[in-house]
Amino acid sequence: MLDALRGFVFDLDGCVWQGERLNPGAAETLAALHRAGRGIAYLTNNSRARGADVGAKLRRLGVTPSEPALTPLEILGDVVRERWSRSRVLVMGAPELAAVVREAGHALVDVKAWREATVVAVGNDFDLTYERLTVAARAAAAGAPVVTPNVDPRLPLEDGDFLPGCGAIVAAVCVAAGVQPIVVGKPEPPLFRMALARLGLRPHETAMVGDSVTSDVAGGRAVGMPTVLYAPEGAPPDAADVVVRSFAELARLAGVAA
Ligand SMILES: [Mg+2]
Structure with missing residues (x-):
């Protein structure tokens, strides 16, 4: 079935790479798919990097040629504007998150002025403070909606290590406020549709490949x-349309020589 597909959209953390x-x-498999003329795109729930940063990391780690990479930061500022118009946003997250909010025309609210916030944007925050x-x-308890790139519990690293993910921080905010977050990234549809649009392909001719059942599959x-679920440790066969244990297996099923 994979050999008939025209494109593949790959998750990155835990799928194409672990940390660095x-x-x-x-x-090898990505290069073989490219040589075979299959469309390739990357779709990551990263809340701290934009598509260009992700593309640079792909090149640095040896994936060439680099293909489009989409992150929730591409659209988060627009989503806020479409839902709540121009907003006063309290950002809890990386500088890149604050930058995309500001570039979309919203005002950033300082910590001391939290009562003025009309939206709370929460990303993974390596400088998290109480x-x-x-x-x-x-601010969320007072009625400002919480918007986030993702609610992934962990950020997988090398050798099975992990960092607490964006979802762990979102949960802390939302549990304390008694609210539910609005998720911009996977598993919500907009980024998948953008990836397909960039490839110029329809959904049924393009596979989503990732390591997460809840977000990718x-x-x-x-x-x-x-x-396609990438599961080196194995997974139940019905966890996705196709379960692979390796990229070599994926290449074989896709009908390309890696
Ligand atoms: Mg992943």
Whole structure:
């Protein structure tokens, strides 16, 4: 079935790479798919990097040629504007998150002025403080909607290590505020649709490949894409349309020589 597909959209963390290390066979399989003329795009829930930063990391780790990379930061500022018009946004997250909010025409609200916030944007925050957690939760409890790139619980690293993911911080804010977040990235449909549009392909001819059942497989299925679960440790065969243990297996099933 994979050999008939015209394109592949790849998740990155835990799929193409773990931290700073490509997974075995990833570079070879991606190059073989490219040589075979299959469309390739990358779709990551990263809340701290934009598509260009992600593309630079792909090149640095040896994936060439680099292809489009989409992150929730591409659209987060627009989503806020479409839903709530120009907003006063309290940002709890990386400088890149604040930058995209500001570039979309919103005003950034300082921690001390949290009562003025009409929206709370929460991303993975490597400089998390109890003060920021407190004001974000208070603003959300006072009625400012919480918008986030993703609710992934972990950021996978090398050798099975992980960092607490964006979802862990979003949960802290939302549990304290008693609210639910609005998710911009996977598994919600917009980024999947953007990836397909960039490839110029329809959902049924493009596979979503990733390591997460809840974000990659569920999100791909929701827009009508065939799904591939990358599971080196194995997984139940019904976890996705296709379960592969390696990139070599993926290349074989896709009918390309890696
Ligand atoms: Mg992943």
